[in-house]
Amino acid sequence: MNGTRTTGSPYAPHTDDDTAAMLEAVDADSVDDLFDIPPAVWFDDEFGIDARTEREARQLVRQTLERNDDLVELLGRGHYGYYVPSLVDHLADRSEFLTSYTQYQPEVSQGFLQALFEYQSLLVELTGLEVANCSMYDAATALGEAATLADRVRDTSGHRVLVPDLLLEGRRSTLENYVAGTDLEVETYPTDDSTVDVEALTDTIDEEVVLCYVENPTVRGTIEERLAEIGDLAHEHDALYVLGSDPVALSLLQRPADVGADVVVGDASVLGLPTSYGMGLGLFATRESYLRQVPGRLVGVSEDATDRRAFTLTLQTREQHIRRERATSNICTNQAWVALRTAMHAASLGPSGLIDLAKRDVTRAQDLAARVDDLVGVTAPVDDRHHIREFVVQVDQPAQAVADDLEEHGFAVHVVGEHELQVCVAGASDEQIDAFVEAFTEVVR
Amino acid sequence: MNGTRTTGSPYAPHTDDDTAAMLEAVDADSVDDLFDIPPAVWFDDEFGIDARTEREARQLVRQTLERNDDLVELLGRGHYGYYVPSLVDHLADRSEFLTSYTQYQPEVSQGFLQALFEYQSLLVELTGLEVANCSMYDAATALGEAATLADRVRDTSGHRVLVPDLLLEGRRSTLENYVAGTDLEVETYPTDDSTVDVEALTDTIDEEVVLCYVENPTVRGTIEERLAEIGDLAHEHDALYVLGSDPVALSLLQRPADVGADVVVGDASVLGLPTSYGMGLGLFATRESYLRQVPGRLVGVSEDATDRRAFTLTLQTREQHIRRERATSNICTNQAWVALRTAMHAASLGPSGLIDLAKRDVTRAQDLAARVDDLVGVTAPVDDRHHIREFVVQVDQPAQAVADDLEEHGFAVHVVGEHELQVCVAGASDEQIDAFVEAFTEVVR
Amino acid sequence: HYEPLLSEKDSTHVDVDDDSPLPDDLTRDSLELPELSEPELARHYTRLSQMIYGIDSGPYPLGSCTMKYNPKFTEDVAALDVAAVHPDRSSGSIQGTLELLHRLQDYLARIGGMDAVTLQPPAGAAGEFVGIRVASAYHEHNGDDERDEVIVPESAHGTNFATAALGGYDVVTLPSDDGGRVDLEALEAALSERTAALMLTNPNTLGLFERNITEIAEMVHDVGGLLYYDGANLNALLGRARPGDMGFDVMHYNVHKTFATPHGGGGPGAGPVGVVDELAPFLPEPRVRERGGEGGEGETEYELFAPEHSIGHVHGFQGNWLVLVKTFAYIARLGDDGLLDASAKAVLNANYLADQIDYEVPYGPFHHEFVASAGDQDAADVARRMLDFGVHPPTTKWPEIVPQALMTEPTEVESKETLDTLAEAFQQASASSDDELESAPNRTAVGRIDQTSAARNPRLSWQALQDTNSGEDSA
């Protein structure tokens, strides 16, 4: 029937005989009789949505999406298109992983629990912090959760949340929504050459500050150089020091625990997911002292009846289904399957592969910047800092016009200022980068 | 390491420490020492094949294959591109199916054995014959095996194998290779309106004939109308009556058992495989009386130690690994995984879906023929017979020129004569067929 | 049924400073993680998968979780190369993505009877949060900023309470009446000018339709509050009743529960939110709309826009895109007929199964789910016992209104035969001895797990485990 049948749900297996027998069992004449809906709200109309065969539905999605232009994306700014090993798709797509529910029955969920435990262990190594949950939605919501954590754990009456002026609008806005139900207020501090202006931060920070947020690398690809100093500054004012990063950067850059971070947030789906229109995986790690205030799910080790090691969701009393309005967060479904994929991708790279990947992100960004910097009327990188993965390019012409021209040549880049573009090497092959330089040369000529 | 590593085999897990420990255990200084190869034949050169990352290897294949033109294929003649439900890929790709070996250890192969048993059962229903093996390579080799079966089971000194003059060159040539080691000789009998010319066949058939082969539908999409009569003719001369068909056609057309067929061969991958440059699945079914002479693998039911039902490969004494030069065939690895896919596709369609599919192959071919027949200078179908799936079209212009023009318009059709094209509707959507008619109209204008 | 941790298979310490392109003080010293080959990883994850019960393993009748079969083809369309675009692409270059989103907004609006839809919330709870934030923004925009309460029925999902709290509201819990539905008198008492919203799911978690929904809506609206629809149970009503027609102002859709996107062991999900016209200006930005004029080939063009009084973002980008693609594909496959049939069979299945089991099933009539009572037995024990019969048990101990609740929702994807198997498992559990119940499960990868030990002595990483072990060693 499948593939051709378009009446009824192709995923409801009832034969007519079954339906008749079941109706008889429940003593009903028709299925409609089972619906206890008052006539006033009974829906008599149709949605007007055509049923399609599987083939037609596939075709519809494909044809619709084929309207997307096929561009080489030199895009980053929080979402990256690294190559994901084929292993990840094949194993993560096993239906036991893909179609199972949250692990409330741990005895039949050991495999998923173990994979999530391994994901947590990965983040513990990367961050140096003791506790990582097994996911938030994305970097923005993880930052929001960090703020509500700060609100809960800080005794001070403070209400200031400090974030860099460069913070992505989507993150800042999400953060503001998360703190809308609290007394917290989001304020920005200035940056200098796209890294924290520590002097200016020193001037603005006070005891009213409950959270100081820094990203490393920054949204413009620059690498912070005074992280420990900033950490000290935050702690001197009894503020939570929250670092934003991701697993690739963390494989190479300073370990958050070593610079005093209290919480690490970010998007862990840089590993494991292809470019997916911003779909992410919220990384959330923190110190053991805040364990009981952590939002989201935690997998822990326990023992079974015969004292064998077993995994289970634990400390659930923090969560909404137990604690209701006093939960640490309202999060329920998170991004478990993405966390699985991220763990798989990281395992596939191994420590050498992770470090190599991050190092290549540094050198390839450096190399590309140097190549475009050679062009007349182009400066790159704009910021006098080390970079990873991406950097800002200044062009004499209007940036939007250059970007439009590049799109005509088949390349997508960010426009970040009137005369500023941003370019990312993360997902691009060497051939694509060569082709980009050629197109860029032509466009700015 | 994977995805980036290009030295050594990425699929050999040895760490350097492992290698050292293992060499020590076997008391060797280096791996080279383990090779007992005389210096004269030691290979000192290189193949000159570059190692690539997984991403690069993928890219290489993709870029290479992207040289293929994207044409709508109205092609058939033994290979069809029906839509394969997504279920088939997802389930057949489970590594337990895809990566397991032949089921010589049945206790850890029950799932595959059962699936193959279900495949055999499907063919038994479709053909009406008692025995179906669980695959040959394709229709051509299955026909070859039918001929060697005939050679073994017929007592007569006969040596004639009769096939239709329309038989595909690939099939005929393969058949000739299969009988090259016997005394059999392949001869053709004439057809009339692309079906068996029964009178001519009557004239040529004699006691020297050991096998009479008929295809239904024929390679030109026509449906045979006198199958039972031909069967009688074959049997009167003590010849094996071999029918060629496929699971879609068999769902609608006369049941081979009902017209006296002794063997049914054909390509079963019309279900289960997408268009795949001719990759197939040899269907082979026959009467119980020839059971001990059947080539290839058979799955049967047995019992385990606790008398539970269990599946196993059986009657293996027919096979090469036991019987060596007296085996019924040299076949070893066959097309098991394709048989699995075919069984899945058939199960997904169910009997209603199978019959519907075949009926639509009749009506859609009929409709398309009528539409192109309306064009000036075009006759379709050429053959005054019922058709399924495909039909021959006569054009006033040189057929090759028309085909070339159609290719320019994005359509591939067969050229089967100076002024004859052949067109198949099996894999095409209604939209594609409409577009084809439009293009065809323009081309023959 | 045992597979070592990756870190137990290998743990390789790699120094970072070799050939580092960065100054030493900007990098970490080293990284210590498993370094394994693809064959080893393939086996590891294959074995782990073998210790998981998924929807393809058998029935999964989790009440309020709606575990439906996930059509395979939806995975294929989400995996299309053309679906893999970056969120910062120019609108002109991703018309396909925008068209799909727009069509999905439209589908969902029709299905829910809503006027405008945002697809941004990355899960149901995030959708609730958007709903509550939209309500806040609406009241605030109207200068109506004294409203500080959200009313939630006692049998509601935990997320409702937590979401209201996250939104800064005091939660007012509403008791049920004797029939398991909203107690109108209690509601009357709870409503006031402090009421920002009432959050309701319908049918409720007992599977009962709130028959007085029109009256409830009037009551809430009369005090100036908004009526929020928790979409968890929408599968029960598809094509038969729409939240918009019942008077709801804002709702979220659980695409996993209603539109068969895979649950993934806990996400990713998507929780689109639909609202009535009046609330549309407050939805998150960006949304998708048609652009005046047509594209080169006569196709409609689409663009992103920020609603006038938008609450801003609730996700860094546009939510869980790949999940939305699957949602769209599912709806496009089923169409009106399929959706109508889905609710029909879901409700038929629940009623049939309720009829087949021995446990007491209070309340009724049911729609998509029912809550049986394990009576003297411990519902969690019953669940674990059922695992041994090869099926997945129902949700347990909730809602608390039914003692030892076995909250059961078979969904439309189960055949009569499977329901009979499931009923048999219920029967066997109900006939089990105390000993059998308390020792279950026995046929699973591990036996009954000590939850107290896990919580009392948290070991949340391999590193922690190492510390614990070495602690034990030295002790």
Added chain:
Amino acid sequence: HYEPLLSEKDSTHVDVDDDSPLPDDLTRDSLELPELSEPELARHYTRLSQMIYGIDSGPYPLGSCTMKYNPKFTEDVAALDVAAVHPDRSSGSIQGTLELLHRLQDYLARIGGMDAVTLQPPAGAAGEFVGIRVASAYHEHNGDDERDEVIVPESAHGTNFATAALGGYDVVTLPSDDGGRVDLEALEAALSERTAALMLTNPNTLGLFERNITEIAEMVHDVGGLLYYDGANLNALLGRARPGDMGFDVMHYNVHKTFATPHGGGGPGAGPVGVVDELAPFLPEPRVRERGGEGGEGETEYELFAPEHSIGHVHGFQGNWLVLVKTFAYIARLGDDGLLDASAKAVLNANYLADQIDYEVPYGPFHHEFVASAGDQDAADVARRMLDFGVHPPTTKWPEIVPQALMTEPTEVESKETLDTLAEAFQQASASSDDELESAPNRTAVGRIDQTSAARNPRLSWQALQDTNSGEDSA
């Protein structure tokens, strides 16, 4: 661990004549098959898969079968839309397909030291058949048509014997010498002007290199015969020795064994055949070659052609294309370095494992495999016993030159740790009591299967099973 047959779940009888577009006498009356929904089928095949041991389940040390890990990415490239073309497409419109085939022909020629390669044979045995047919055609072309014998060593694969017979030859079986290799004196005696070919695998099925290969080649060539290389054990030599350099005239490649294409539970495979220049004119048609001139973008163009004295087709079209794509992808991934490392680790693994087990391992030194002897134990019992330890056993009872043979080939994909696990399983089996051996396996989906019953009372379809059952019922 039990799953009903599809037909036991449902069997629906559908009449064909309703709305038939064909006259009644051209159609069947009805069709009776299972009519099931996608969720039911997904569960059915998922459960079946759970009763199968695959390469991702654990070690699979089947001697002479070379069960290597199948890289996942090769599946993805074979599934590309651009790979899905019809065999009757015009050459000009499938340049990508032809280029890939041409490159693969070239790769294989280099790896084997051959001059020309056909990719058409759909399996190893089909490759053997092509080799034998090519030899026949060659001799016949030379007017040398009295040759009616093919010589095969006693320890050879069964397919060698069967292939020679299928090709119309008498098979002359060659005994081994005391070292397990070709007995030169016996070979001398067997060779004559009747010899069409000698079929040899090297290293042989005992894992031993035929050290006298150059001499053997000379002897065969001296009598006018051809030397055929069975590629089953090529994995042992990759990058270290090439059949062409050893004097072989024709060979087949087992792409599953050497180039990691999945075995699929028994196919599809591919058995490309390489030959020296002299034999190239006899290869099957069509083959792929470069066409003079270049394409529009400076790319080489390819075309199909029929070799001058081609034996014709051995497959209806061009063989198992999708398997060839995977082969190509694997070779392109590994390159020289990877291929060289594959043989290194394959040989190291075999030697290490041979060293770790208690069973006697006669002969040596080994390359990729070794044949242990179970001694007093029954090798098939040992194998079944090993199943209970969670590993796959070796090939048993063959070659017969070793009593109770345990023919073991771990391949390069196993880690030392896995080999140690495997060695442990061997040890446990060797230490097992007769009772344990004879009752094994016990931890598998079913227990030991009665082979005699299966063969004596063949039940080869559900229909046959029905007949049997109803027969029993009436009895």
